Amino acid sequence: MLKKCKENKARSSLGFLLACLFILALAAVGWWFWNHMTSPSPHLNFIVLTINGEPRKILSGESILLHPNDKVKISEISTSIPLNLNIRLVAENFDVNALRFEEMPVAQLLPEQEIFNHYTFRVQVKHYNENMGFMIWNIRPFAEDWLDKANRIINDKLRLELLERGVALLPDQEKLKRRLLDEYKKQKKWEKAARLLEKMEGKGKEQNVLKELLDVYGKTGNKERAIQVLKDLVKIEPENVQAGFQLAAAFEKNGAFDQAIQEYKALITKTNEQDRLVIYKNLGYLYTETEKWTEAIACYLKASELDQKDPNIYYNLSTLY
Numbered sequence: 001m002l003k004k005c006k007e008n009k010a011r012s013s014l015g016f017l018l019a020c021l022f023i024l025a026l027a028a029v030g031w032w033f034w035n036h037m038t039s040p041s042p043h044l045n046f047i048v049l050t051i052n053g054e055p056r057k058i059l060s061g062e063s064i065l066l067h068p069n070d071k072v073k074i075s076e077i078s079t080s081i082p083l084n085l086n087i088r089l090v091a092e093n094f095d096v097n098a099l100r101f102e103e104m105p106v107a108q109l110l111p112e113q114e115i116f117n118h119y120t121f122r123v124q125v126k127h128y129n130e131n132m133g134f135m136i137w138n139i140r141p142f143a144e145d146w147l148d149k150a151n152r153i154i155n156d157k158l159r160l161e162l163l164e165r166g167v168a169l170l171p172d173q174e175k176l177k178r179r180l181l182d183e184y185k186k187q188k189k190w191e192k193a194a195r196l197l198e199k200m201e202g203k204g205k206e207q208n209v210l211k212e213l214l215d216v217y218g219k220t221g222n223k224e225r226a227i228q229v230l231k232d233l234v235k236i237e238p239e240n241v242q243a244g245f246q247l248a249a250a251f252e253k254n255g256a257f258d259q260a261i262q263e264y265k266a267l268i269t270k271t272n273e274q275d276r277l278v279i280y281k282n283l284g285y286l287y288t289e290t291e292k293w294t295e296a297i298a299c300y301l302k303a304s305e306l307d308q309k310d311p312n313i314y315y316n317l318s319t320l321y
Helices: 001-038 094-102 145-152 156-169 174-186 190-201 206-219 223-237 241-253 255-268 273-289 291-307 312-321
Strands: 044-051 055-061 063-066 073-080 086-088 121-125 128-138
Touching: 044 273, 073 086, 086 094, 094 273, 121 241, 145 156, 145 174, 156 174, 174 190, 190 206, 190 312, 206 223, 223 241, 241 273, 255 273, 273 291, 273 312, 291 312
Parallel strands: 063 128
Antiparallel strands: 044 055, 044 073, 086 121, 121 128
């Protein structure tokens, strides 16, 4: 009987102890909970986004780039608020909270589901109405999306408008600009092609771009710009005989005989015998037009040494004498 009383007393003491511990633990949890809920500066730690099946941690204040077809779900929100009670996400014209409950393509949440716009959403995390942190979501299509859509448009005008819009939004995408340039050429919009090429040339005087510019300026009839391009080509490729001949001929055609003479003279040491014959004949003509008789005679004599059967050389010489 005594033994049984002692056991009951022990059980009673243990139960009392456990009850005390439970009350203390409950009080601690309550205190922790109240302390965090009434914290004067609740804050966002990070958000984990699952993008196409891969988790990515985004810190408060960071930016993220997404494609409209990316499948996204908000997997975790880490804040200073216990259990994230009364936490909500806010973004203007973008139902970001929907991504807390299911994974879906971002395009489904875009205004009118238009994927060929560039969007920047400031996603704010709030406790009640108090801001705790934010992220910046930049949603952009790829250059390949623009190209693919352009290739599926039959109407020339609509295709051109789409490509121009794409280049305006993605000015650094060279393949998109190249596609637009090809479309300008195809539709014979030479002035627009020239302006686009000039912008492409501005990043560095690349030979291929300059040669394209030369061709386009030929279509537009812009002689002054064509001459400038030829100057750039000759400067970049001093051994480019063809560009040198073109520049000299352009000066001659514009009546800038003295400049044409300088360009022809610069070609003499870079050319073969057949080309030098042409140069001396042209120089003879240009010196004659500028009334530099001695120089004209000297050039025609050089030409006669290379071609003794051309009667025009001797006729010009006799006239000059």
